[in-house]
Amino acid sequence: SQTIHQWPATLVQPVGSPLSLECTVEGTSNPNLYWYRQAAGRGLQLLFYSVGIGQISSEVPQNLSASRPQDRQFILSSKKLLLSDSGFYLCAWKRGTNTGELFFGEGSRLTVL
Amino acid sequence: GQQVMQIPQYQHVQEGEDFTTYCNSSTTLSNIQWYKQRPGGHPVFLIQLVKSGEVKKQKRLTFQFGEAKKNSSLHITATQTTDVGTYFCDGGSNYKLTFGKGTLLTVNP
Numbered sequence: 436s437q438t439i440h441q442w443p444a445t446l447v448q449p450v451g452s453p454l455s456l457e458c459t460v461e462g463t464s465n466p467n468l469y470w471y472r473q474a475a476g477r478g479l480q481l482l483f484y485s486v487g488i489g490q491i492s493s494e495v496p497q498n499l500s501a502s503r504p505q506d507r508q509f510i511l512s513s514k515k516l517l518l519s520d521s522g523f524y525l526c527a528w529k530r531g532t533n534t535g536e537l538f539f540g541e542g543s544r545l546t547v548l
Numbered sequence: 549g550q551q552v553m554q555i556p557q558y559q560h561v562q563e564g565e566d567f568t569t570y571c572n573s574s575t576t577l578s579n580i581q582w583y584k585q586r587p588g589g590h591p592v593f594l595i596q597l598v599k600s601g602e603v604k605k606q607k608r609l610t611f612q613f614g615e616a617k618k619n620s621s622l623h624i625t626a627t628q629t630t631d632v633g634t635y636f637c638d639g640g641s642n643y644k645l646t647f648g649k650g651t652l653l654t655v656n657p
Contacts, residue, residue: 478649479591479636525590535581535638539590 437462441526441540448547454499454513456543458526461507466528468509469537470501473523485509521547552639554648562656567624569651571637580620581638582611585650591636594622629655 441458448454460466470482481494483501491501498517502510509526526540553572561567571580579598583591595604597613597620604611610623620639624631632655640646 477634477652479647481647535579535596535640536593537581537583537591537638538593542590 437528437538439526439528439538439540441543443543444541445544446546448516448545450518450547451515454511454516454520454545456511456524456526456545458509458511458540459507460509460528463507463528463530465506466530468503469527469529470509470511471525471527473525473542474521479525483511516545516547518547521545552637552646552648554637554651556651557649558652558654560654560656561627563629564626567627567631567653569622569635569637569653571620571622571639571648573618573639576617577639578617579639580613580617582620582622583636583638583647584633585636586633589633624653627653627655629657631655 438461439458468485471479472482473479482499483494484492485503488503488506491503498515499511499513511524513520522545524543524545527537529537555570559567579596581596582594584594585591595606595611597604597611600613600617601615602613608625612621614620620637622635632653634650634652636650637648638646
């Protein structure tokens with residue numbers, strides 16, 4: 436069966452510090468991978484998506500970046516965090532192009548102080 | 549780009565009352581997905597609708613896809629406290645999913 440792991444679950448970081456959130460998927464190959472941010476417990480804002488190794492599409496200009504060094508690994512990074520980067524970050528994957536079901540990780544709650 | 553609007557943003561009901569959330573798209577959708585996110589949790593897939601006019605049921609939940617494939621609804625009959633959460637629709641294309649802003653449902657026991 437397929438699983439998705441995302442870590443860390445919670446982190447508190449000072450403004451200006453770097454960030455690295457990691458996500459791995461097991462039990463499937465060549466998944467589409469996504470990073471979402473959810474502020475104030477409401478809407479899901481798509482940040483990045485990837486359809487293959489090294490292929491990253493950015494949806495929102497910001498000080499965040501994403502990388503996909505391996506087929507089932509997706510990393511969200513920042514060199515210098517801003518207060519506005521606080522939020523709930525969700526990694527997700529889906530199969531191929533014809534199925535719509537998106538599987539989410541359990542999320543990483545980031546607080547920037 | 550494709551826009552998916554979801555209404556209402558919030559809905560508070562008494563336990564036992566019905567609840568409906570609507571999802572409207574500016575363009576024809578190939579399919580639509582519904583998710584539920586419990587407070588403090590992550591979104592969980594509920595269902596996918598593909599065919600025009602499709603209706604699917606999951607116990608007290610009824611999902612509909614409009615004939616023109618531009619709108620969809622989720623109806624919950626006789627809400628329970630376990631129904632609390634945010635319900636999202638997603639009408640995205642193959643690679644890029646487009647979520648509505650969600651409807652936050654609270655249930656007063």
